[in-house]
Amino acid sequence: MLNSQYTITKIKEIINANGAIVSENSISVLLTDSRRINNAAEALFFALSGRRNGHEFIAEAYAAGVRNFVVKHGPEIKMPGANFLIVDDVLTALQTLAAYHRSQFKLKVIGITGSNGKTIVKEWLYQLMAADHNIVRNPKSYNSQIGVPLSVWQISDKNELGIFEAGISTIGEMHRLEAIIKPEIGILTHIGSAHDEGFESRDQKIKEKLGLFKHCRLVIHNYDQLIDYQKSIKAECFTWSQKFKQADLYVFSEAVISRNFYLRAKYKGHEIECLVPFMDEASVENAITCWATMLAMGYSPVEADKRIERLAPVSMRLELKNGIHDCSIIDDSYNSDVQSLEIALNFLGQQNQHQKKTLILSDIFQSGLEEDVLYAQVANLISAKKIDKFVGVGGALFNHQENFDVPEKHFFHDTAALLKDLGKLNFRNEDILIKGSRSFEFERVSRALVQKGHETVLEINLNTLLNNLNFYKSKLKPGVKVMAMVKAFSYGSGTFEVANMLQYNKVDYLAVAYIDEGVTLRQTGITLPIVIMNPEVSAFDKLDEYKLEPVIYSFGLFDDFIKYAQSAGLVNYPVHLKIDTGMHRLGFEDFEIEALCDLLEENIYVQVKSIFSHLAASEAPKHDAFTLKQIAKFEKAYKQVEKALGYKLIKHLSNTSGITRWPAAQYDMVRLGIGLYGIDSAVPASENALQPIAGLKTSVSQVKKVPAGETIGYGRNGRLAKNGKIATIRIGYADGYLRAFGNGVGKMMIRGVRVPTVGNISMDMCMLDVSTVPDIREGDEVTVFNEELRIEELAAQIGTIPYEILTNVSQRVKRVYFYE
Ligand SMILES: *Cc1c(COP(=O)(O)O)cnc(C)c1O
Numbered sequence: 001m002l003n004s005q006y007t008i009t010k011i012k013e014i015i016n017a018n019g020a021i022v023s024e025n026s027i028s029v030l031l032t033d034s035r036r037i038n039n040a041a042e043a044l045f046f047a048l049s050g051r052r053n054g055h056e057f058i059a060e061a062y063a064a065g066v067r068n069f070v071v072k073h074g075p076e077i078k079m080p081g082a083n084f085l086i087v088d089d090v091l092t093a094l095q096t097l098a099a100y101h102r103s104q105f106k107l108k109v110i111g112i113t114g115s116n117g118k119t120i121v122k123e124w125l126y127q128l129m130a131a132d133h134n135i136v137r138n139p140k141s142y143n144s145q146i147g148v149p150l151s152v153w154q155i156s157d158k159n160e161l162g163i164f165e166a167g168i169s170t171i172g173e174m175h176r177l178e179a180i181i182k183p184e185i186g187i188l189t190h191i192g193s194a195h196d197e198g199f200e201s202r203d204q205k206i207k208e209k210l211g212l213f214k215h216c217r218l219v220i221h222n223y224d225q226l227i228d229y230q231k232s233i234k235a236e237c238f239t240w241s242q243k244f245k246q247a248d249l250y251v252f253s254e255a256v257i258s259r260n261f262y263l264r265a266k267y268k269g270h271e272i273e274c275l276v277p278f279m280d281e282a283s284v285e286n287a288i289t290c291w292a293t294m295l296a297m298g299y300s301p302v303e304a305d306k307r308i309e310r311l312a313p314v315s316m317r318l319e320l321k322n323g324i325h326d327c328s329i330i331d332d333s334y335n336s337d338v339q340s341l342e343i344a345l346n347f348l349g350q351q352n353q354h355q356k357k358t359l360i361l362s363d364i365f366q367s368g369l370e371e372d373v374l375y376a377q378v379a380n381l382i383s384a385k386k387i388d389k390f391v392g393v394g395g396a397l398f399n400h401q402e403n404f405d406v407p408e409k410h411f412f413h414d415t416a417a418l419l420k421d422l423g424k425l426n427f428r429n430e431d432i433l434i435k436g437s438r439s440f441e442f443e444r445v446s447r448a449l450v451q452k453g454h455e456t457v458l459e460i461n462l463n464t465l466l467n468n469l470n471f472y473k474s475k476l477k478p479g480v481k482v483m484a485m486v487k488a489f490s491y492g493s494g495t496f497e498v499a500n501m502l503q504y505n506k507v508d509y510l511a512v513a514y515i516d517e518g519v520t521l522r523q524t525g526i527t528l529p530i531v532i533m534n535p536e537v538s539a540f541d542k543l544d545e546y547k548l549e550p551v552i553y554s555f556g557l558f559d560d561f562i563k564y565a566q567s568a569g570l571v572n573y574p575v576h577l578k579i580d581t582g583m584h585r586l587g588f589e590d591f592e593i594e595a596l597c598d599l600l601e602e603n604i605y606v607q608v609k610s611i612f613s614h615l616a617a618s619e620a621p622k623h624d625a626f627t628l629k630q631i632a633k634f635e636k637a638y639k640q641v642e643k644a645l646g647y648k649l650i651k652h653l654s655n656t657s658g659i660t661r662w663p664a665a666q667y668d669m670v671r672l673g674i675g676l677y678g679i680d681s682a683v684p685a686s687e688n689a690l691q692p693i694a695g696l697k698t699s700v701s702q703v704k705k706v707p708a709g710e711t712i713g714y715g716r717n718g719r720l721a722k723n724g725k726i727a728t729i730r731i732g733y734a735d736g737y738l739r740a741f742g743n744g745v746g747k748m749m750i751r752g753v754r755v756p757t758v759g760n761i762s763m764d765m766c767m768l769d770v771s772t773v774p775d776i777r778e779g780d781e782v783t784v785f786n787e788e789l790r791i792e793e794l795a796a797q798i799g800t801i802p803y804e805i806l807t808n809v810s811q812r813v814k815r816v817y818f819y820e
Pocket of ligand 1 (some may be wrong): 672
């Protein structure tokens with residue numbers, strides 16, 4: 001976050017720190033995450049202790065060019081030129097600096113708090129008033145003890161109005177945020193049960209929140225919510241209510257007119273009106289809060305109405321989507337408590353698309369209620385809202401299924417079980433509300449029920465990638481590094497998105513096959529070391545330009561590289577040595593090692609970073625004796641080279657199956673490839689430790705009845721045994737669905753049924769025998785592979801390996817990434 005500058009000496013004085021200033025710098029950026037460094041020269045890094053100790057990331061920030069740090073204690077190693085400001089409490093220092101910065105400006109500031117709706121109200125006020133003021137506000141919902149200082153730091157003398165939200169989760173937090181925001185106008189949004197668990201009582205929570213208004217001149221709030229707290233607020237209040245006439249803005253009528261809420265109210269003795277372009281209760285409540293704020297700040301009722309009518313949604317939690325089989329889906333898959341359930345059920349009740357109302361609900365956590373009480377309440381609510389079909393997910397709901405009196409009900413222990421049986425629940429012509437606690441990952445349910453576009457897409461789940469990475473990390477001995485193999489578009493899964501995820505989660509190296517692949521990664525902002533497995537001489541000039549590290553596997557290549565290094569004036573250029581221990585593909589053989597050592601000893605052009613070899617059959621028990629021989633040859637080779645060079649090298653041998661099957665061969669690093677993408681023949685699928693990250697989907701273009709005896713497709717190879725139906729679908733060999741899958745060899749899945757291909761595969765299309773699929777329709781989704789119809793199965797059908805299936809999906813197929 002950028003702002004006008006402070007010298008580091010001045011900051012030291014503001015936060016009252018110890019430590020010597022070794023170099024006077026000016027600071028404009030505050031950093032709390034070493035993964036998000038920009039403008040390093042002017043950055044001040046705060047080593048905050050959260051889930052990880054921020055002091056662990058100082059070296060990384062230093063390496064990225066950061067020279068100014070606020071810390072509890074100095075670094076263990078020398079970092080020349082860096083300033084370390086030493087304080088007792090790093091968070092307090094951050095907050096003190098932000099509060100000082102705030103105090104330098106005389107702008108008008110609005111402070112918002114409440115349990116729900118803070119971010120929406122903040123963003124809407126911004127939309128409503130941006131025409132009149134230069135406004136500064138929190139990015140997204142940066143409203144925490146760290147987020148608020150970073151937000152306030154953005155204030156500059158251009159700003160005339162600040163709108164800042166403050167979120168707290170326990171007592172003692174608000175006065176710190178108040179001191180940073182120093183609002184003149186306060187707004188209280190809806191108070192619900194969010195974060196109840198951090199407080200002894202609702203009363204305590206409300207009082208803590210009101211702490212934000214300690215020095216306010218004016219506070220805007222819902223009259224009903226604070227009836228018992230009028231004495232706790234010293235400021236002048238502007239209240240609104242839908243119940244009480246004495247409120248300043250008394251909203252006495254609401255009517256729905258073509259998907260808008262039409263509100264009428266009494267204000268200063270006059271009747272005024274406002275059209276809210278939303279349909280759900282939560283939005284209406286937030287809009288009334290904004291309405292009240294505009295009036296309290298002196299906007300005319302006519303102007304306020306005009307602007308509110310044009311409000312745009314702020315990535316609303318309640319989202320309505322078109323579902324499969326003519327269902328409508330309300331997706332509220334990120335949180336769950338009884339109040340928000342009620343609001344969402346009201347929203348469901350307002351949907352008139354379908355008669356049938358369905359609720360998919362997960363267990364509710366942290367309600368502060370006994371389980372029996374909680375689920376009795378939930379069951380009552382569901383009966384009252386006339387739900388026709390109820391799907392409960394989670395152990396607690398499972399145990400309380402007797403409570404629910406609903407025409408149709410289903411219970412599952414977890415989300416995976418629900419997903420498995422989703423097809424059997426037969427969703428058709430229903431309005432479905434999906435509501436779950438975050439940990440249930442109901443976005444997966446939503447994804448399965450929402451209607452997809454008709455194109456062919458490869459869906460990549462980056463969360464799964466991360467799980468797979470962590471699975472392998474858990475198999476590594478302490479200190480063993482990971483080189484992630486992202487060659488061939490990350491085995492077909494995409495370049496930047498996958499590499500970026502891996503970089504963010506701190507693998508040590510990336511490796512690709514060719515120089516151009518490395519260049520692409522650099523151009524998309526990847527800064528990890530990148531190894532080129534098979535560098536082409538013709539592209540050597542890009543190595544230095546893009547800081548790519550070549551593998552040297554033969555004397556010829558070595559020679560070419562030295563010539564390049566000499567002409568380009570490079571010395572000590574990082575390279576990696578490949579030894580052939582039995583694969584007989586690339587690498588120096590054992591009789592060549594001595595000559596290699598001689599060459600290296602007198603060489604100033606290269607610095608050998610690592611030495612490695614590749615296992616030919618690490619996955620196969622029948623070749624274990626051979627693998628052992630490879631291991632022995634590798635050990636002999638690296639010892640020879642290390643001795644000649646006189647310095648330590650990173651040694652690595654294992655690919656995916658080597659990691660799981662040969663723990664003794666981990667050395668200093670492993671090279672993780674196909675396992676990242678969810679496939680490893682050494683890890684039984686039944687263990688569920690790995691999941692494929694990619695799913696290939698397409699859709700039905702046309703359905704036809706075909707009598708027995710007619711032929712289907714090019715070359716007239718296809719026939720149905722009996723009169724039946726075929727579906728023509730949008731994928732062919734040009735998309736990577738090989739011709740070998742034709743004529744019944746390949747199977748796909750439609751509506752949960754596996755169906756064989758019929759006839760030859762065409763370039764852009766192919767046909768499936770769908771005689772056994774009830775109720776098939778044009779537009780239906782077709783699964784080519786996913787976590788159920790597995791890539792391994794497809795590979796077996798045409799006698800190949802999963803690697804080939806994955807990397808064959810052509811670049812024409814759109815990649816869609818998911819990450820929550
Ligand atoms: C591709 C590759 C790997 C990764 O192999 P997986 O079996 O996919 O884990 C490792 N090392 C080298 C040299 C490779 O080319």
